[in-house]
Amino acid sequence: MSAALAIENLSVAYRARGEEREVLRGVSFAVPAGGAYGLVGESGSGKSTLALAALRLLPGAGRLTGGRVRIDGREPYVLDAGGLRRLRAHDVSMVFQNPARALNPSLTIGRQVAEAYEVLGWRRAEAEERAVAMLERVRIAAAARVMASYPRQLSGGMQQRVLLAMALAKDPLLLVLDEPTTGLDATVEAELIDLIAALRGELGTAHVLISHNLGVVARLCRRVGVLYAGRLVEEGPAAALLADPRHPYTLGLLQSLPSPGRRKDQGRLATIPGFPPPPGRPTEGCVFAARCVLADQRCRTEPPAAVDLGGRVSLCHYVERIPPLAHGTIRGVAFAPVGRAPTPAVIEAVRLSKTYRVGRRAVRALSDVSFTLGPGETLGLVGESGSGKTTLARLLLGLVAPDIGGEIRLDGVPLAALAANRGAAERKALRIVLQDPDSALNRAHTVRHLIGRVLRLAGLQGAARKRRLAELLAAVRLEPRHLAERPRQLSGGLKQRVAIARAFAGEPRVVICDEPTSALDLSVQAAILNLLADLQRDHGTSTIFISHDLSVVRFLADRIAVLYRGCLMEIGPAEQVFAGPHHPYTEALLSAAGMPGERRAPVRVASTLQGTREDGVTGCVFHARCPRRLGSLCKTVAPPVVEADGHAIRCHIPRGELGLAASPD
Amino acid sequence: MSREVIAAGVVPEEAPQPSRWRLLRRSGGFRAGAAIVGFWALAALFGPMLVPWNPFATDPLHALAPPSAAHWFGTDQLGRDIFSRVIAGSRDILTIAPLATLLGTIVGSALGLAGGTLGGAFDFVLGRIIEVLVSLPLIVVALLALVAFGASPATTIVLIGLVFAPLVARTVRAAVLGEIALDYVAAAELCGESRLAIMFVEILPNVLGPVLVEATVRLGYAVFAVASLSFLGFGPGPPSPDWGLAIAENYGVIAGGYWWTVSFDAAATASLVVGVNLLAEALHQALAS
Numbered sequence: 001m002s003a004a005l006a007i008e009n010l011s012v013a014y015r016a017r018g019e020e021r022e023v024l025r026g027v028s029f030a031v032p033a034g035g036a037y038g039l040v041g042e043s044g045s046g047k048s049t050l051a052l053a054a055l056r057l058l059p060g061a062g063r064l065t066g067g068r069v070r071i072d073g074r075e076p077y078v079l080d081a082g083g084l085r086r087l088r089a090h091d092v093s094m095v096f097q098n099p100a101r102a103l104n105p106s107l108t109i110g111r112q113v114a115e116a117y118e119v120l121g122w123r124r125a126e127a128e129e130r131a132v133a134m135l136e137r138v139r140i141a142a143a144a145r146v147m148a149s150y151p152r153q154l155s156g157g158m159q160q161r162v163l164l165a166m167a168l169a170k171d172p173l174l175l176v177l178d179e180p181t182t183g184l185d186a187t188v189e190a191e192l193i194d195l196i197a198a199l200r201g202e203l204g205t206a207h208v209l210i211s212h213n214l215g216v217v218a219r220l221c222r223r224v225g226v227l228y229a230g231r232l233v234e235e236g237p238a239a240a241l242l243a244d245p246r247h248p249y250t251l252g253l254l255q256s257l258p259s260p261g262r263r264k265d266q267g268r269l270a271t272i273p274g275f276p277p278p279p280g281r282p283t284e285g286c287v288f289a290a291r292c293v294l295a296d297q298r299c300r301t302e303p304p305a306a307v308d309l310g311g312r313v314s315l316c317h318y319v320e321r322i323p324p325l326a327h328g329t330i331r332g333v334a335f336a337p338v339g340r341a342p343t344p345a346v347i348e349a350v351r352l353s354k355t356y357r358v359g360r361r362a363v364r365a366l367s368d369v370s371f372t373l374g375p376g377e378t379l380g381l382v383g384e385s386g387s388g389k390t391t392l393a394r395l396l397l398g399l400v401a402p403d404i405g406g407e408i409r410l411d412g413v414p415l416a417a418l419a420a421n422r423g424a425a426e427r428k429a430l431r432i433v434l435q436d437p438d439s440a441l442n443r444a445h446t447v448r449h450l451i452g453r454v455l456r457l458a459g460l461q462g463a464a465r466k467r468r469l470a471e472l473l474a475a476v477r478l479e480p481r482h483l484a485e486r487p488r489q490l491s492g493g494l495k496q497r498v499a500i501a502r503a504f505a506g507e508p509r510v511v512i513c514d515e516p517t518s519a520l521d522l523s524v525q526a527a528i529l530n531l532l533a534d535l536q537r538d539h540g541t542s543t544i545f546i547s548h549d550l551s552v553v554r555f556l557a558d559r560i561a562v563l564y565r566g567c568l569m570e571i572g573p574a575e576q577v578f579a580g581p582h583h584p585y586t587e588a589l590l591s592a593a594g595m596p597g598e599r600r601a602p603v604r605v606a607s608t609l610q611g612t613r614e615d616g617v618t619g620c621v622f623h624a625r626c627p628r629r630l631g632s633l634c635k636t637v638a639p640p641v642v643e644a645d646g647h648a649i650r651c652h653i654p655r656g657e658l659g660l661a662a663s664p665d
Numbered sequence: 666m667s668r669e670v671i672a673a674g675v676v677p678e679e680a681p682q683p684s685r686w687r688l689l690r691r692s693g694g695f696r697a698g699a700a701i702v703g704f705w706a707l708a709a710l711f712g713p714m715l716v717p718w719n720p721f722a723t724d725p726l727h728a729l730a731p732p733s734a735a736h737w738f739g740t741d742q743l744g745r746d747i748f749s750r751v752i753a754g755s756r757d758i759l760t761i762a763p764l765a766t767l768l769g770t771i772v773g774s775a776l777g778l779a780g781g782t783l784g785g786a787f788d789f790v791l792g793r794i795i796e797v798l799v800s801l802p803l804i805v806v807a808l809l810a811l812v813a814f815g816a817s818p819a820t821t822i823v824l825i826g827l828v829f830a831p832l833v834a835r836t837v838r839a840a841v842l843g844e845i846a847l848d849y850v851a852a853a854e855l856c857g858e859s860r861l862a863i864m865f866v867e868i869l870p871n872v873l874g875p876v877l878v879e880a881t882v883r884l885g886y887a888v889f890a891v892a893s894l895s896f897l898g899f900g901p902g903p904p905s906p907d908w909g910l911a912i913a914e915n916y917g918v919i920a921g922g923y924w925w926t927v928s929f930d931a932a933a934t935a936s937l938v939v940g941v942n943l944l945a946e947a948l949h950q951a952l953a954s
Binding site for chain 1: 847848849851852853854855856857858867870871
């Protein structure tokens with residue numbers, strides 16, 4: 001039986017501004033029929049180009065410069081137009097990252113899924129019957145209702161299921177999934193991953209999964225290829241490759257992940273120095289040499305050949321030196337633990353609510369959230385999209401005013417609702433690091449202006465300002481030459497450092513970090529997390545760290561608050577929140593974020609149709625999705641907040657019966 | 666720690682992006698436009714000193730002479746050399762049109778910036794006023810105003826500038842609304858920046874691109890408007906060699922076969938408009954890439 005997809009020595013170049021840039025070079029791998037292959041890489045590594053090249057879908061500027069592609073024995077680059085069309089129509093499918101853009105907003109779901117069958121020659125009535133069957137197959141419960149809806153009425157997870165159904169309509173032998181779960185909430189992602197795995201078992205389709213997320217790839221794929229700067233630097237069975245990497249880049253990636261249970265007081269995260277090169281930059285030696293700890297003269301001049309390690313391949317001159325490195329010295333110094341004496345809180349949020357008016361409807365973005373933040377403490381704020389994390393940050397900063405009755409106190413003194421009405425010192429006390437540095441940094445200004453302006457507004461003049469600027473620059477590990485550069489000239493990691501420097505410029509009491517690493521590549525994330533932990537320790541700044549990524553929160557946070565649809569479901573010391581007893585929602589989140597190698601019985605929550613949110617619910621906001629709901633009680637009666645040892649949980653279920661963390665086995 | 670230092674020390678080795686200016690210079694449209702506009706700018710500055718004949722010297726004996734070796738573009742009804750007059754005639758239009766555009770761009774940018782940044786009632790009222798102004802026919806308003814205030818270069822400049830201001834304001838406002846949504850504006854607010862600083866220091870530099878493109882497009886229209894007005898008799902009076910005036914003075918004799926009396930002035934006006942529009946298009950492309 002021939003492989004579903006076989007790629008041999010593939011090279012692809014893009015033509016940009018009159019120059020050929022080679023974005024893929026010498027990539028080889030094969031996916032057996034019914035197999036699952038994962039392609040891992042950071043942005044710009046060539047993952048998506050590889051998928052497009054395999055299906056001969058490269059954009060006009062792209063060109064195959066070498067190698068062969070075979071899909072089930074047929075070569076898309078040799079086939080004539082008709083053969084290529086037949087191949088694409090019957091045997092290969094693709095699912096893209098952004099389902100909202102892949103669906104036609106003006107056609108019903110039913111029409112779009114049925115169309116996938118009509119293309120294959122089915123009559124309209126039959127096509128619709130089959131569409132319903134396929135929607136049921138992708139575990140959409142109310143298939144008939146979904147058929148009649150428009151894409152905007154479905155949540156992201158549901159939209160992605162619909163696309164999966166359309167892709168599977170032709171019963172393809174090869175399905176390419178390009179970041180299918182990126183941008184979805186953790187619980188939805190977990191559910192979708194289970195579904196993709198189950199469908200592969202049922203239909204026997206070969207999968208190629210493209211992802212930057214090692215956890216997702218580990219769960220879905222048997223073999224994995226790691227792409228870096230257009231080269232497949234390592235390739236092999238998923239389990240072996242992730243447990244025992246044989247390329248310095250793979251090792252670095254794995255080590256820079258905050259692994260479950262790692263905390264900032266147990267040591268710094270390992271980082272990969274530098275940044276991934278831009279696509280298509282020609283290199284002489286090994287593409288990873290500039291960032292590799294093992295690199296020597298040979299690496300910089302001589303491109304490494306693929307080393308066969310028995311069923312797996314690594315593109316490194318010094319394969320044998322990697323296993324010792326894995327147990328090596330990278331751990332480094334531990335952060336000093338933050339002393340937590342019972343001191344008065346820096347920030348007290350009391351019964352904060354926020355209602356937005358959308359037309360005539362009132363939408364509650366946040367309801368009745370109270371918490372305190374101690375000096376030097378890090379509060380992790382966890383929740384999915386729409387949970388009110390960002391609204392809470394905006395309330396604290398005074399960008400929007402809370403509903404009547406809510407109050408924010410700084411050092412015990414109530415703050416004005418809006419920043420404009422707060423005093424200069426109060427404004428200075430609260431600063432934010434935003435998710436997207438491209439938006440948060442004014443692209444018209446240099447780094448010197450961006451940071452200097454804040455210092456000037458903070459009242460610093462002349463030499464004092466210069467000195468402080470130099471201090472800040474050193475603190476975020478930027479160099480003086482970066483001062484004259486504009487954001488456009490900096491990489492994502494450097495931009496975020498500038499944003500962090502700006503936040504710390506006025507010596508704030510509290511820094512709010514709103515998903516500061518989610519726009520960054522994995523290998524850059526660790527350095528930013530280390531930096532935040534350092535700054536916090538050195539300046540004794542309190543931090544509110546907002547993230548959807550539990551392992552990141554676990555690394556940094558002293559206490560954790562879990563938000564769901566604007567309600568605080570659970571708040572307590574980080575260890576206790578992770579160890580349990582958990583709120584059922586926290587349990588689902590923890591289970592969804594399962595890391596490679598972690599074993600626990602999955603807890604899944606059902607995703608719902610969007611717009612089914614009942615306004616004026618009297619009971620628990622989570623009841624509709626809760627796997628442990630207690631009949632009508634949860635639906636009608638608001639759950640009590642039960643607190644023990646500073647760990648509060650909002651649930652009807654008695655504390656003793658709530659879930660605990662699975663013991664590691 | 667040392668690893669971190671290395672991390673920050675490595676330059677993000679981006680392929681050197683060709684600067685906008687270099688991109689612009691490579692574009693054929695830009696070169697052609699710059700050549701045309703540059704030619705007329707030189708003509709306006711030095712033309713009267715370089716031309717073969719005195720543009721004002723009449724020669725009734727050689728009136729309405731067709732193009733020849735002596736008079737390249739022929740002569741008009743008073744026997745004046747048309748080539749010399751076309752070259753010298755660029756001065757008025759190339760003074761009035763750019764100044765009017767400059768005025769319109771400055772006033773319009775300020776209004777658009779204020780409307781987009783301040784929003785609320787101010788923006789609403791401004792928006793409605795702009796709609797009203799934009800819907801008025803330019804030439805009719807211009808004629809009324811020129812009759813009311815008297816025709817002079819200054820009136821023409823102010824008039825065209827004020828007619829253009831709402832159009833520029835609309836473009837700038839749209840660009841500002843795109844910027845307002847970005848986080849850096851909120852960040853500046855949180856740092857305690859004043860409204861004016863946010864408008865001019867934070868937002869303005871980021872909308873200069875669209876402002877520049879809009880100004881260039883407006884310049885093309887201004888050339889056309891100035892020529893039209895002087896054709897209608899609201900420009901410089903005789904014996905000025907102004908293009909619009911020359912066409913107005915001579916179009917009565919075209920029927921007699923004396924095509925050269927208006928064709929070269931018309932072609933000059935057209936070439937200037939085309940040149941400016943080529944520049945505008947090239948600028949737009951370069952800024953969009």
